[in-house]
Amino acid sequence: MVLSVLFVAIVAVPLYPELYGLDEVTPFAQLVAFRPQGLVLVFALALLMLIRKGWRIAAGLVAVLALIGAGLTLPRVTSDPKPAAADTRVLTIMVANVLGGGANAGAVAELIREHKPDLVSLPEAQVDVREEIRAQLVGYAGYTEQPTRAVESATSVLIAASLGAVQVKADLPTSFGNLMVTGGNLGQLRLVAYHGFPPLPEDVPPWKHDLTQLRRWCAQDPPTIVAGDFNATLDHADFRWAMASNCHSVAPSVGGGFKGTWPSDQPPVARTQIDHVLATRTIQPLRFATHEIEGTDHLAVIATVAVPKE
Structure with a gap:
């Protein structure tokens, strides 16, 4: 015994x-x-x-x-999606880590044309990569934050014209670029494109630091959506701590918690979910799907949420 x-x-x-x-x-x-x-x-x-x-x-x-x-x-796959509540507006958010430009820009653009997301978070997309994708689209503006020369530090966003005259800025200091989108037709809502540092054997401290900044976004009052490559899963205690009680991940909220997003070159059973769309509690998760894109080791994520009207 x-x-x-x-x-x-x-x-x-x-x-x-x-x-x-x-x-x-x-x-x-x-x-x-x-x-x-x-x-x-x-x-x-x-x-x-x-x-x-x-x-x-x-x-x-x-x-x-x-x-x-x-x-x-198991609750990550047993939660059923619910129809959008009354007095809400639907937003679609896409995440695609383009592997420093390795992803097929045409395939990324095709996915955007098909699903018409309001915001596209593009981790590891430098300005040239962002513009290569945007040139194949109509009605999207692009922005990039790259705090260091390292390709992986670049984070870009594509913003649909339907969001109006938004403001875009880098917010809390993180290891890689992050961009916060506010104003325009978003009202009080904030959209954040985020890329967290990976928990490499020698780099766990910066990974933890980035999750600390994530916790600040979740804990603040304005309704917030954070989308990107978090390099963390729901099985990481630090990630759960960062979400605290005010953020939830769209995927497990609608039964998609086992849809792995990395590494895409492995069978589905050997993948884990590190690309997320997080939302504060007043925002209702509706749908979550993954899509393959040639040239990157991540699956693209497309999530739909319902935001209360103001």
């Missing part, structure tokens, strides 16, 4: 590193991004352990561990 409990405690470390204070430590900060897949593997391990009579106590405990995790994550 003692050995079984000890074994389960060890198995739980990569699945729930936040319980051990290890969620910001390499390699656990990276492994936990794939917790749903880990739960499946752990449950399969429990079934295999049943073969050996002396391992059955440990097998039962491991199975319970996996089932508890499944119970906590």
Whole structure:
């Protein structure tokens, strides 16, 4: 019994590193991004352990561990979308990490023409890439923020003319560029195009710093939508902390919480969801879909939300 409990405690470390204070430590900060897949593997391990009579106590405990995790994550795919409430207006937001210009600009433009998003967040799009996409569209203005020479630090937005005379500016200081869109026909609503630093083994502190800035957007009063490549999943405790109680992610709110967006060159079961559209609680999630784009390792995201009319 003692050995079984000890074994389960060890198995739980990569699945729930936040319980051990290890969620910001390499390699656990990276492994936990794939917790749903880990739960499946752990449950399969429990079934295999049943073969050996002396391992059955440990097998039962491991199975319970996996089932508890499944119970906590399944709501991401069981939440049903609801029709837009009365006295709301519908907005469509698109996110496409273009991999520093590696993505096929024509494919990105075609997706925009097909779905007509009000705002397009383009992580890793420098001015030339943004303009290559915009040149193939009608009725979109483009803006870019690039705080360093690094290509990945560039974040661009394309804004539909239907939003009116908006103002665009860089807001809170983050490792990569971010752009806040306000005014025009948005009223009190703020739209933020965001790209968070990745939790690379040597770069967990800047990743955590960027999520701290995200928390500030979620905690402030104006209704806010933040869209981009967050390099974080719902299984990261820091990401959940950043959303606090005032932001929710559109995907799990409408049953799309297991639609992985990266890496796109892997089978769907081997992907994780790091591209998100977040919204403060007064904004109602409606739909969430992913789309393949040639030349990038991310799937594009298109989300629809209902915003209360003012």
